[in-house]
Amino acid sequence: xxxxxxxxxxxxxxxxxxxxxxxxxxxxxxxxxxxxxxxxxxxxxxxxxxxxxxxxxxxxxxxxxxxxxxxxxxxxxxxxxxxxxxxxxxxxxxxxxxxxxxxxxxxxxxxxxxxxxxxxxxxxxxxxxxxxxxxxxxxxxxxxxxxxxxxxxxxxxxxxxxxxxxxxxxxxxxxxxxxxxxxxxxxxxxxxxxxxxxxxxxxxxxxxxxxxxxxxxxxxxxxxxxxxxxxxxxxxxxxxxxxxxxxxxxxxxxxxxxxxxxxxxxxxxxxxxxxxxxxxxxxxxxxxxxxxxxxxxxxxxxxxxxxxxxxxxxxxxxxxxxxxxxxxxxxxxxxxxxxxxxxxxxxxxxxxxxxxxxxxxxxxxxxxxxxxxxxxxxxxxxxxxx
Amino acid sequence: xxxxxxxxxxxxxxxxxxxxxxxxxxxxxxxxxxxxxxxxxxxxxxxxxxxxxxxxxxxxxxxxxxxxxxxxxxxxxxxxxxxxxxxxxxxxxxxxxxxxxxxxxxxxxxxxxxxxxxxxxxxxxxxxxxxxxxxxxxxxxxxxxxxxxxxxxxxxxxxxxxxxxxxxxxxxxxxxxxxxxxxxxxxxxxxxxxxxxxxxxxxxxxxxxxxxxxxxxxxxxxxxxxxxxxxxxxxxxxxxxxxxxxxxxxxxxxxxxxxxxxxxxxxxxxxxxxxxxxxxxxxxxxxxxxxx
Numbered sequence: 001x002x003x004x005x006x007x008x009x010x011x012x013x014x015x016x017x018x019x020x021x022x023x024x025x026x027x028x029x030x031x032x033x034x035x036x037x038x039x040x041x042x043x044x045x046x047x048x049x050x051x052x053x054x055x056x057x058x059x060x061x062x063x064x065x066x067x068x069x070x071x072x073x074x075x076x077x078x079x080x081x082x083x084x085x086x087x088x089x090x091x092x093x094x095x096x097x098x099x100x101x102x103x104x105x106x107x108x109x110x111x112x113x114x115x116x117x118x119x120x121x122x123x124x125x126x127x128x129x130x131x132x133x134x135x136x137x138x139x140x141x142x143x144x145x146x147x148x149x150x151x152x153x154x155x156x157x158x159x160x161x162x163x164x165x166x167x168x169x170x171x172x173x174x175x176x177x178x179x180x181x182x183x184x185x186x187x188x189x190x191x192x193x194x195x196x197x198x199x200x201x202x203x204x205x206x207x208x209x210x211x212x213x214x215x216x217x218x219x220x221x222x223x224x225x226x227x228x229x230x231x232x233x234x235x236x237x238x239x240x241x242x243x244x245x246x247x248x249x250x251x252x253x254x255x256x257x258x259x260x261x262x263x264x265x266x267x268x269x270x271x272x273x274x275x276x277x278x279x280x281x282x283x284x285x286x287x288x289x290x291x292x293x294x295x296x297x298x299x300x301x302x303x304x305x306x307x308x309x310x311x312x313x314x315x316x317x318x319x320x321x322x323x324x325x326x327x328x329x330x331x332x333x334x335x336x337x338x339x340x341x342x343x344x345x346x347x348x349x350x351x352x353x354x355x356x357x358x359x360x361x362x363x364x365x366x367x368x369x370x371x372x373x374x375x376x377x378x379x380x381x382x383x384x385x386x
Numbered sequence: 387x388x389x390x391x392x393x394x395x396x397x398x399x400x401x402x403x404x405x406x407x408x409x410x411x412x413x414x415x416x417x418x419x420x421x422x423x424x425x426x427x428x429x430x431x432x433x434x435x436x437x438x439x440x441x442x443x444x445x446x447x448x449x450x451x452x453x454x455x456x457x458x459x460x461x462x463x464x465x466x467x468x469x470x471x472x473x474x475x476x477x478x479x480x481x482x483x484x485x486x487x488x489x490x491x492x493x494x495x496x497x498x499x500x501x502x503x504x505x506x507x508x509x510x511x512x513x514x515x516x517x518x519x520x521x522x523x524x525x526x527x528x529x530x531x532x533x534x535x536x537x538x539x540x541x542x543x544x545x546x547x548x549x550x551x552x553x554x555x556x557x558x559x560x561x562x563x564x565x566x567x568x569x570x571x572x573x574x575x576x577x578x579x580x581x582x583x584x585x586x587x588x589x590x591x592x593x594x595x596x597x598x599x600x601x602x603x604x605x606x607x608x609x610x611x612x613x614x615x616x617x618x619x620x621x622x623x624x625x626x627x628x629x630x631x632x633x634x635x636x637x638x639x640x641x642x643x644x645x646x647x648x649x650x651x652x653x654x655x656x657x658x659x660x661x662x663x664x665x666x667x668x669x670x671x672x673x674x675x676x677x678x
Binding site: 043045046201202203204205206207208209211212213215216219232233236237240243244245246261264265266268269 | 390393394396397400401404503504505506507514516518523524525594597598599601603604606607608639640642643647648650651
């Protein structure tokens with residue numbers, strides 16, 4: 001199941017171009033070639049599908065409005081099927097056959113990391129839509145990313161814990177890649193925020209009962225806050241067991257649980273839980289002075305009008321990636337890879353869906369904890385807290 | 387100290403009871419066919435997913451959705467026997483086991499196609515409010531899990547000792563050829579075994595769905611743990627599987643509580659290795675006798 005839509009568009013466009021030239025019209029401006037590979041199918045399709053829709057919608061809009069500096073955008077998009085091997089071969093194709101100017105995409109961390117050596121060798125700017133911090137830490141010359149990292153989420157949570165005057169944290173984590181990375185960050189960042197981790201428990205994937213671990217946490221002396229690292233069904237089980245044992249500590253989870261499905265799954269058990277989330281999630285509640293409010297509402301309205309489905313925060317990663325790329329190309333005045341790369345690195349004060357980006361040679365993500373808002377689950381819905 | 391221990395014990399018994407139900411399913415099919423049915427975990431998944439679908443998406447009351455979900459899973463179990471196992475009945479046992487592995491992948495894939503990969507919540511049968519027993523918090527659904535397992539044990543005992551079909555199943559387990567000569571219809575018994583195993587798996591799925599949620603992959607780990615329970619109790623001894631399930635569940639909870647949660651999942655597999663090393667026939671299995 002290869003994504004050939006992009007190629008079809010390419011074909012139609014070049015056929016049109018030939019027709020125009022053949023008809024004696026003025027030669028069309030040379031298009032800006034954007035290549036993309038996304039997990040439109042497979043395990044991460046719930047991430048890749050909104051990313052694809054977002055990219056296609058905004059590329060079409062930009063072209064209708066006359067393109068970038070008079071040049072149309074030509075999007076070549078492949079479906080990696082959530083497979084790192086396929087992602088690598090598609091990226092080879094984007095570089096060698098399609099000769100794209102810039103690559104956006106890579107829905108999961110696995111796919112992204114598989115193509116990093118390829119783009120580094122070819123010297124093509126690459127903006128990833130995947131989560132893990134490892135993509136841009138350490139900094140790689142040609143690699144950038146737009147989504148928040150788990151480290152950022154942990155920082156935001158620690159800030160909130162400290163703001164409430166607490167310092168002793170019980171940590172509970174799953175065993176997946178995201179869970180482990182979050183747990184590692186929680187340990188590494190604790191010192192910086194004067195936080196002491198007084199209990200540290202883990203559980204296996206798909207565990208049906210976590211009350212033994214939580215009982216240990218309950219019986220640990222002096223715990224002031226509880227932090228869970230993980231997402232999906234496991235996070236729901238953890239929240240339910242937590243409530244079952246009657247634990248009443250402030251309960252924090254990561255942005256991995258910032259979904260309606262999580263709230264529906266936990267029901268009563270997630271009341272009062274706090275988590276960091278993208279501003280998009282509570283766009284309507286943001287104060288009018290919030291710099292992201294206007295864009296977030298606009299993005300939400302555009303997406304829902306076009307696709308008639310509720311927005312997910314994942315489309316925002318693609319939106320920001322595309323806009324950062326276009327901004328850089330405009331400033332560079334060309335698609336010369338080195339110039340575009342340098343301009344992406346100079347992205348400052350770009351107000352995106354995911355936050356306000358300030359990139360630098362040391363920071364290829366450019367977000368800080370202000371890109372998250374803290375939300376609390378109240379009556380089964382998100383409530384922005386200051 | 388004591389409340390902590392009791393909390394761990396309750397957790398272990400609840401989890402162990404689900405392992406037991408899955409393990410009994412393994413044993414029943416093994417008895418009828420010597421086949422280890424690796425699609426047993428998928429019966430658990432189907433029970434939970436169908437309940438969710440009928441309750442949430444189709445809007446049926448829980449009292450209707452649960453029996454329908456179990457019946458639906460039985461249909462799948464019987465169909466699996468009829469269309470996958472029976473046509474290959476002259477093949478070797480290993481081939482049949484591989485067929486069941488294929489069936490489990492097929493069922494999981496179909497569930498993903500039909501219902502998506504997301505997890506779904508099923509409401510608890512009698513509410514979510516925990517029962518507090520002098521410091522030990524108990525999920526009311528746990529009582530349903532343990533209580534239903536007890537009822538199943540009693541019913542199975544009655545079934546295997548008092549009914550003609552139950553006795554025929556025991557006869558087939560003991561000596562297939564002799565049973566056949568005495569007029570037992572082996573094929574019917576085999577089909578019945580798959581139906582019964584599917585019902586038990588689905589029951590486990592229905593009971594545990596409010597605790598764990600339900601999703602297409604939920605059966606993988608439960609299936610493996612149920613298999614451990616069956617091996618520990620002695621493959622082919624349904625009562626052994628129940629004891630095995632409880633031992634695995636309680637050891638897991640105690641390990642997570644007293645040693646380290648990192649080793650919790652390893653416990654079941656360490657138990658199975660030790661069993662195979664020192665008691666290859668399980669706790670209750672008789673030593674294998676070569677029939678000449």
